Amino acid sequence: MTYNSSDNHESKWEKFFKWVNGEQALDSVWEKELKSKILGKRQKRHKSIEDVIDKINAQSKKIYIFFSIIITVTYIGILLYTAVLLPEHGNELNPTNNEVSQRYVENGVNDTGAVNAVSAMILEYRAFDTFGETVALFASIICVAILLKKDRSNLCPQEEREYIEDEKILNADGNGILKFTSRLIFPIVILYGVYVILNGHISPGGGFSGGAIIGAGLILYSAAYGDKNLKHIVNYNSFSKVVCGCLLVYFFSKGYSFFTGGNHIKSIIPKGTPGNILSGGLILPLNICVGAVVACTIYGFYSYFTKGDI
Amino acid sequence: MTLRTVISAILLLMGMFIFLTSVIGLLRFKNVLDRIHAAALGDTMGIFLTVLGLIVISNSFYQAVKLALVVVFIWLTSPVTTHLIGKIELLTAGKNYTNRRNIK
DSSP states (O other): OOSSOOOTTOOHHHHHHHHHTTSSOHHHHIIIIIHHHHHHHHHHHOTTHHHHHHHHHHHHHHHHHHHHHHHHHHHHHHHHHHHHHSOOTTOTTSTTSSHHHHHHHHHHHHHHOOSOHHHHIIIIITHHHHHHHHHHHHHHHHHHHHHHOOOTTSOOHHHHHHHHHHHHHHHSSOOHHHHHHHHHHHHHHHHHHHHHHHTTTTSSOOHHHHHHHHHHHHHHHHHHHOTTTTTTTSSHHHHHHHHHHHHHHHHHHHTTHHHHOSOOOOOSSOOOSTTSSSOSTTHHHHHHHHHHHHHHHHHHHHHHHHTSOO | OOHHHHHHHHHHHHHHHHHHHHHHHHHHOOSHHHHHHHHHHIIIIIHHHHHHHHHHTOSSHHHHHHHHHHHHHHHHHHHHHHHHHHHHHHHHTTSOSSOGGGOO
16 A cells, blocks of 8 residues: 555556555656646647636626625525515514414423423424434434544555644643543533433423533543543544434334324323423433433534544 | 622623623734634633622532532643733744745
8 A cells, every 4th residue: 555656667547546546646656747847738738828717717707706796695685675575573463473383382382291391392393303403413423424534544654643643742741631621521522412401391401402412522621631531432433423323213112103104292101290300201211312312413523623533 | 689689780891891801902902922812711701700799699608519520720821822822923923824834
């Protein structure tokens, strides 16, 4: 696996084959061979190639400004016209004050057993929407993993040097203040995140906000102590198991009414008395699932963008 | 207009004034270390006066305790970030910023 090594005896097909396999970076081929050939030819043909490019740039810039002004003014006009047609704010005859919102407010506690009406809405009445949002988060972390995941055994020399230097910086006892403060704060942050998730059906909060708090706590710990100390809890294996397991639990607890029909408000778990922790039927386990997915996603973003691996 | 409202209004206005000076300093100063100094102004005295004003008009005891915990949390975390920014500035001052490999 050697980079920047181009023997002159290779045929074009062999070079292409190597390039497809990722053994020879395209940049090196470009730098060494093609650039001088192509640019040399061009400079012979057009002696003042930069003048031509400048001319084209100036023309296209004028067209760009012209069309951008036209498009912006058109959109501003459309939006202002729509804003004029909107109903007056605070009027009780507005179309948003219909029987649906009235039902949520009046029968929400009886139907679902959750005191927090927002939780009742997003996890009981409209559980499919929330499932879609969670799947969107899952899809985004998969895209980031596809684009940014590094193969540790197949790094180019510069990346390998950076990796070794990062390890050195992390292992040095330089940031004692950060370590001490994060040791104080990390348990409180995680505890608060768990509180927000578990109280999602009683007080404002829920899976999304609590998961974000837990993810931020994991990022703090990882920034202070390095990912090696976190590796036995949060690694690729546990990450994928938690995310996929939570999504499957969500799907099987809410998804089957997609086939059986009905509004799916009757849950398997009894509702309990509204206001207790163990109430609200399926809302509490679904909040836990959403929180786990969100926490894993946020920590995964940080981890992929900084280190290229979980 | 009770006395409590007046006191809290005065405290909130003082906090807002300190935040204003902090923001002006953050925008006007040119060096990183100067800007750290300006930003720390709002994180220490500004947040203290603002939250003190909110504590004065808070209704219950628990609300006041929660607000005080906010101040404790910010006073714990803000110096650490300031310290880290200052340390990185000290390590990288005068060096080529675009190449992060110069940090030692």
